[in-house]
Amino acid sequence: MNGKQREKIEKDRTKSLKELGGFSLWRYLWRLLTSMRTALILLMLVGVASIPGSIIPQRSQNPFEVSDFFDRNPAISPWLDRFYFFDVFGSPWFSSIYVLLFISLIGCVIPRLNEYLRAIFEKPSPPPQSLQLMKGFQSFDSDSIGADKVLILSWLKKKGFRTAEFDGSITAEKGYLKESGNLIFHFAMIFILIGIAVSSIFGMRGDSIVNVGERFQNTPTSYDSMIPGRFYSVESLQPFQIKVDSFLAEYDPLTNQALNYELEVRVREELDSSEEEKVVRVNEPLTFGATRVFLQATGYSPQVTVRDGAGEVTFKGAVAFLPQDPNLTSAGAIKVPDMEPPIGFVGSFIPTAARDEVRGAFSSYPEVLDPRLLLAVWQGDLGMDDGKPQSIYRLDIENMERIGLKALRLGESYDFKVGSITFDGYLPWVNLQIIHDPGKKIALFGGLFALIGALGMLFIHRRRIWIRFSEENSVQLIDVAGFSSSNEELLLRELREFQEFLTLKKGES
């Protein structure tokens, strides 16, 4: 069937349905939704609808940029937000386009399964009346012909044509797998969409910052942040354990660019299983069934000891700071609620200290060669009791007062009257990203089948050769012509081959 015919059939179908009215409205809408034109429009709409998501910052990717955008465009941002422009790919309008496309695809592909299967197994149909109007038409008389019907049929079979004999004519057809490819491709689309849906409904992703030497236990409380799918249950977390033994980061001394990251861990699959040593790299995650653990980022945790005025230790430990630049200048906060009044430090960790007029103190290399810990000491209400969620990397200084400022070298202490702080050392940390993605395999297989299907539907070409035998003034005539909707060049080449075969004298072949 060509495009025109198909279109006409669809028009007729929708027209006759319109006349039915009433109860059939739903059927009409269904037909409309699953028509080729609607599918095509939906397909283009998905493309157009994803454009704003690539131009306006998205919460799912970069929440900081979104707040930046709000600050810079205070007038339109709330409106954009109302229409989900900061969450385009999770927005109702984007989802509805893709759900409609999904339904449209199912609605038109599944009923077509029958049609396709019939097309694949069906015998070729008889030649059209006026062969001379078709491609590559040529007429031969018996004098120039060296083959009879039997020979012709066997030649066509040998070339892989499927043949059907009619009264005085033959149709030969080839390239049936084009339809299979097409079918596979469209079904694969459905599987990709299913895979994506399964992952977002039953999946989970989360992050945890782990200092070298510490252990990550896969329980909800070990996560710094977690985004579960709608039907993900926290009880189903696999009980694996990761002990971070050592972390190696190599940098290019000329460009400061990272060359290699290597994380050595000891892993337990279950609480009582034996320990296994593993190495994690950027492109080589750990795998626990459908859950994978990725090495995502690195930074430093300065180790400090805080004492109160009487010299009693009120805090001792490593606090993760967040990198601010490629040389791992890191910023963070140390909160000591157990002092009276409470104390907080706003800090900067500089792995390799350098200084210039413009930037003040900064890091000149991502490895720790000459570390500094810059601290501002704040005293007052840390704001930790009012139940508002707080970033562990920032100090809420609204109700606090600054009482000191100091840059510490390794091992140095700073006495700020009501207490003191000592810079004991530092630990590298790694950010483990834990991702549970149960639909991944479905989507992957969908992708691979889409590829196979695409190869089939685009590289295999359906073509027909028609042969009609007739007699005119007691001279035997053979008319030959062909048809291909997708590759006429190939058809003409094969027709030429066939005609060469025909005109070979008997006995020569």
Added chain:
Amino acid sequence: MDSKSLAYLSNNFIYSALAVFAIAFLLHAVETAWSVKSGEKRELDRSRTEKLARSATGLIILGNLIVAAALITRGASASRIPVANMYEFSITGAFIFTTAYLIALKKYNLRWLGILVAGLTLLTLGTAITLLYVESAPLVPALKSPWLLIHVATAIISGGIFLLANSLAAAFLVLEKMERNGVRSSWAHRLPSLDALDQLTYRLIALVFPIWTFSIIAGAIWAEAAWGRYWGWDPKETWAFITWVAYAAYLHARVTAGWKGRKAAWLCLIAGSTFLFNYVYVNIWGTGKHTYSGL
């Protein structure tokens, strides 16, 4: 040879290739103009310029070999394949584009397209070495993966073929306008029929669509290994998807809705511009995980 002098050599190859393509462009321009006889009838006589046209093709082959040498030395200087940043992406893409043209030239009578091919290659290489140039360097950890080769190489191959298909679609639109207004200008007489151009564009898109599909799948597999998600609607991914959808729509419109000729050519150009947008805008001004592999 050490890595610095290899990179230096590679740059010199690019400068030489620029010169060669510039001459090829001029030869083609002269050859196109000269093939029209002056006088009342302004007839086309290709025999007068056949030699010129052939030498222009010879120069394109030579230029392409020099670009190949530039790619090999650039790759050797960093001990990896040269597709890690936008500069390398551009020169590899230019190489694929001219190679696709030369292969198509063996099968089809496409010498008339030479002026456009030489011009676009000149433009791509020129932009690359002046605006996009970065020093040769080893890879950052996230790029160390066999998927780099698979994903990026297929993306570049797709880009080269997309460019060729879009050149044909553009030529189609120009000729179609001429024919609608009357007859073709004399220089355009040797160009193929509209129907042949239309068919060839379709064939190229049908060829490149599975390669592009594969490149996106390979990218998704790699993203899963490196970043933990196979699809994140990062701007680069989004635009790759838009290009894919646009070309799927092109194929679909042709096969099922029977679009041909002008409408199909416009759709092809729109789809092609989404690829270009991804390449230029998202690499240079965009944000997201892909930009660190760019400039």
